[in-house]
Amino acid sequence: MHEPAATNLVHQAGEVAAHAAEASGHSITHMMMHLILQLAVIIIVAKIGGYLFQRFLKMPSVLGELASGMVIGPYALGGMIDLPGLGVLFAENAGFAASAELYGIATLASIILLFLAGLETDLAAFLRYSVVGSFVGLGGLVFAFVLGDGLAVMWPDNGIDSFMDPAALFLGVISVATSVGITARILAEKRKMASPEGVTILAGAVFDDVLGIVTLAIVMGMAKVSMDGGEVNWGEIGIIAAKAVGFFVIVTSLGLIFARKITSAIKKFKSTEIIVAICFGLALLLAGLAEMAGLAMIIGAYIMGLALSRTDLAHEIEHHLEGVYNILVPIFFCVMGMMVDFSVMKPVLVFGAVYSILAIFSKVLGCGLPAFLTKFNLRGSLRIGLGMLPRGEVALIIAGIGLASGIIDQGIFGVSIMMTVITTMLAPPLLVKSFEGGSGLRKELEGGSEExxxxxxxxxxxxxxxxxxxxxxxxxxxxxxxxxxxxxxxxxxxxxxxxxxxxxxxxxxxxxxxxxxxxxxxxxxxxxxxxxxxxxxxxxxxxxxxxxxxxxxxxxxxxx
Amino acid sequence: MNLKKVLSPNTVWVDLKADSKQGIIEEMVDRLVSAGKISEREAVLEAVFEREEKMSTGMQNGVAIPHGKTDAVKSLVAAVGLNKAGVDFDSMDGLPCTIFIMTISPLKRRGPHMQFLAEVSRLIGQPAEREKLLACQTHNEIYELLTGK
Missing domain, CATH: 3.30.160 (Double Stranded RNA Binding Domain)
Structure with a gap:
């Protein structure tokens, strides 16, 4: 009696599994087909947009790629194009403008971008300017955080009346994170990566990134406690902060110490392609580890690039990743553009405008002032302030975290997007313009390089x-x-x-x-x-x- | 580059005896043979003399860098020798040579062969450093001086 029942059960279970596999198999193929079509549109439109901006507006192609994203995003044309059998070309996905798959590719692109940025950094110059870089990063961070948080408190009728209000803290921390990626690409396009300003911006942005994430971790901790109606647990905040700072310091030092040994071990493969692929794999590994340690993935990628930048492989890797970079990175900027939802921005336009203006001043002053007080003249300080101006992926990611955790509402999320877009769109042309003219260093510091x-x-x-x-x-x-x-x-x-x-x-x-x-x-x-x-x-x-x-x-x- | 990988205490000599260019080259090759670094003496000598024919490797201020490429060696073989009395080596400045750096490298295999010559040349680029090298009394002293940096 029992046996047939048991067999029957096994049969049923098998059928269910087969159905599930069939269903998921179908949906995966479907999802991939949708993704591939999305990528096709993104790559072609972003590249053409980039070309048009560069050719006719004399602006970096980054801006064209961002604009293309705004045009084809789910809140504009992309949301209107209905593909037979697939649905809308670009649909909003749980409050996010990109599907998880598409966002994954954009994330990969941001890792490549920061890995190459690290590789292109002249470490000798980086160490020479890193003291300035740390002041620049810290200055920008403090100014941006205080102005962002303060504005939320001062603004009438928004229900925020305390500096420690979670939403206010988030408006502070969102305006902190500089997007070194956009600046890095402009510096690379203009061959200014190795200039004292370029090195200081990148060094400052690293400090800015690390301190920004530490600030986020602290803010998250404080927000959670204050939302629960309790008091701030300083011990926990200390642990999160120590973990973030420790990762950066330890991994960078280890990377620098062992880079030569690692590369000489990898070189045993004799094939450049294998060597380059393994190095990129290591960058991904460190990116993942950085995320696990509570930092952003891009920081791990940047550290790996930095560690390898002193080895003779740096140029080989750059050379081999160039093709991948040219195709993937425009996808990243295009997806960033797609995130812009114009309809959400309408009711908070005035607040957003003031918030954006303060975001600009906070970085130009907060980063420019320490630069001016150390090695740079007015021109150089302005270049550094403008280089630190764009907020990009990190600001959006932080805003996303805030939205998901219910700390900020759709309106403040819209304001964050607006600030990100304005600073990102303003920075490239201003930065390019500022790099016209002579040296940004004080007279007594010019020259002095090795013979x-x-x-x-x-x-x-x-x-x-x-x-x-x-x-x-x-x-x-x-x-x-x-x-x-x-x-x-x-x-x-x-x-x-x-x-x-x-x-x-x-x-x-x-x-x-x-x-x-x-x-x-x-x-x-x-x-x-x-x-x-x-x-x-x-x-x-x-x-x-x-x-x-x-x-x-x-x-x-x-x-x- | 790490000179310890290429030089060894039995391939540095303070007491080269020969008093001619040909003699110095032959003596260095012979000593490399007895040190067990080279087996085909004639092939190596031919390679070094062939290079000398194109242009003398007697440089300036007493330094000579006789070298050659031949498949008689499987990897880079190098030696440094001194003849404090000085030997006419058809040098660029006509001065007798006292410091001899020799390298024998395989024809086809890749490796930092010229880089070794360049590294030793760089180490003794300044007069004070050459004087220090010439002041060495034992083979070991040269070895320490060149590989200690």
């Missing part, structure tokens, strides 16, 4: 110069140097290995080598050996058959 020797060799023709340049590059690669071709008008190569770095430039029939004095021996010796090897080549051409004979061999029989 560079220029070796110039002139050859009878451009062909011979080109030929020797290639021979020289091959000889350098045989000596295990990494040679990286830069996309500039003149053929330029960066040569790297451990601490040695120099550039080769072909200028017509001249070959120019710019090398730090300390490394000139190796450059000169390898150049000499290659010049001497030309004599072998000349000797061997004498052994060739006569050109006439070779020519007639080639042509004979063509006209029978």
């Amino acid at each position: 560079i020797e220029t070796i110039i060799l002139e050859f009878p023709s451009r062909d011979i110069t080109e030929f020797l340049l290639h021979r020289f590059i091959r000889a350098l690669q045989d000596e295990e140097f990494f040679v990286h071709h830069l996309h500039t008008d003149q053929p330029t190569h960066r040569v790297l290995k451990d601490d040695i770095a120099f550039t080769l430039i072909q200028d017509g029939n001249k070959l120019q080598v710019n090398v730090p004095s300390a490394n000139q021996h190796v450059a000169r010796m390898i150049l000499l050996e290659e010049l001497l090897s030309l004599s072998d080549l000349l000797e061997s051409t004498k052994q060739m058959k006569g050109l006439d004979e070779m020519g007639s061999d080639l042509m004979s029989g063509l006209f029978a």
Whole structure:
């Protein structure tokens, strides 16, 4: 009696599982199809938007990508386009403008962006300016937090009357987080990444990020306690804060200490593609660990980039990730643009405008003032203040957390979006404009870099110069140097290995080598050996058959 | 770069005896043979002399860097020797050479071969450093001086 019943049960269970698999299998295919179509639209529209902004408005393509997102987002065109069998092209998903899958790809893009930003940072310069960077980051943080929180308290009829009100605290912390990504890309586009201002902005933004997240953790703790009607538990806040700061300090130090050992171990694979992929994998790993430690993922990616930036692999990784970057990063900015919901912003427009203006002043003053008091002149301080101006993904993520946890309402969420959009849209053109003109450093601090020797060799023709340049590059690669071709008008190569770095430039029939004095021996010796090897080549051409004979061999029989 | 990986106490010598360019090269190669670093003496000598024919490796201020490429060695072989009396090495400035840095590297294999020469040259780039090297009395002293930095 029992047996058939048992068999029946097993059958039923099996059927249920099969149905579930079928159902989920179907929906996954469906979801992916929807996602792929979304990505197709995003990539094409973002790229074209970026191109149009760059070409006709002379603005960075970032802005075009953001604007494209606003146009095709669920609150604009995207919400109106109905795909047969799939539904709306871009639908709002639980108060979020992007589906989880799409947001996942945008997150990956933000990790690549920050990983490359870390890689491009000249660490020697970073350490030289990091004291300034920390003051810049801290100044911006304090000004932004106090002004954001204070405005919420001062504004009439919004029900917020205490500096410790959770919503006020959130308005403070949302206006803190600078989005280094947008600034980083502009710095890269304008080749200002390694400038003192660029390094200070990136260093400041790292402090800003870490301190911003620590502030968020503290605010979350305080908000929870005050929402429960209790008193603030300082012990817990201390633990969360210590964890966040500790992660950054310890992991960065470890990364710097072990980067050389890690890269020499990875180099055993001999294939650049494998090496680059593993390094990127490590960046993702650290990003995940950062998130687990209560920091943002982008901080982990940035730290990994920073740790690898001092190794000779940095340029190889940058070079190999360039293609991925060019496709994925516009998706990130486009998705950010899609998050903008114009209808939610209407009732809170005036408050949003004042909040945005204060957000601008808080960073320009809060970051510019410490910069001015240390190494920079007015021009440099303004560049740093403007560089720290854009709030982006972190501000939106924090606003999302606030909305999800019920601390802020839809209106304040709208204000946060407005501030993010305004600062993000204002910063690029202002930043680009501010970088026109001379040095941003105080006069007494200009120059002082290590001495560079220029070796110039002139050859009878451009062909011979080109030929020797290639021979020289091959000889350098045989000596295990990494040679990286830069996309500039003149053929330029960066040569790297451990601490040695120099550039080769072909200028017509001249070959120019710019090398730090300390490394000139190796450059000169390898150049000499290659010049001497030309004599072998000349000797061997004498052994060739006569050109006439070779020519007639080639042509004979063509006209029978 | 780490010179300890390339140099060893039995490939640095304070007491090279030969008094000619050819003699110095042969003596260094012979000593590398007895140190067990080289087995094909003739092939190595041919490679070094072939390079000398193109252009003398006698540099300036008493430094010479005889070197050659041959598949008679599987990895970089290097030696540093002194002849304090000085030897005519067809140097660029015509001065006799007292410090000899020799490298023999494989023809096809990749590696920091010239970089080794460059690193040692850089270490003795300044007169004070060359004087310190020439003041060495034992093989070990040279080894310590070059690899201690």
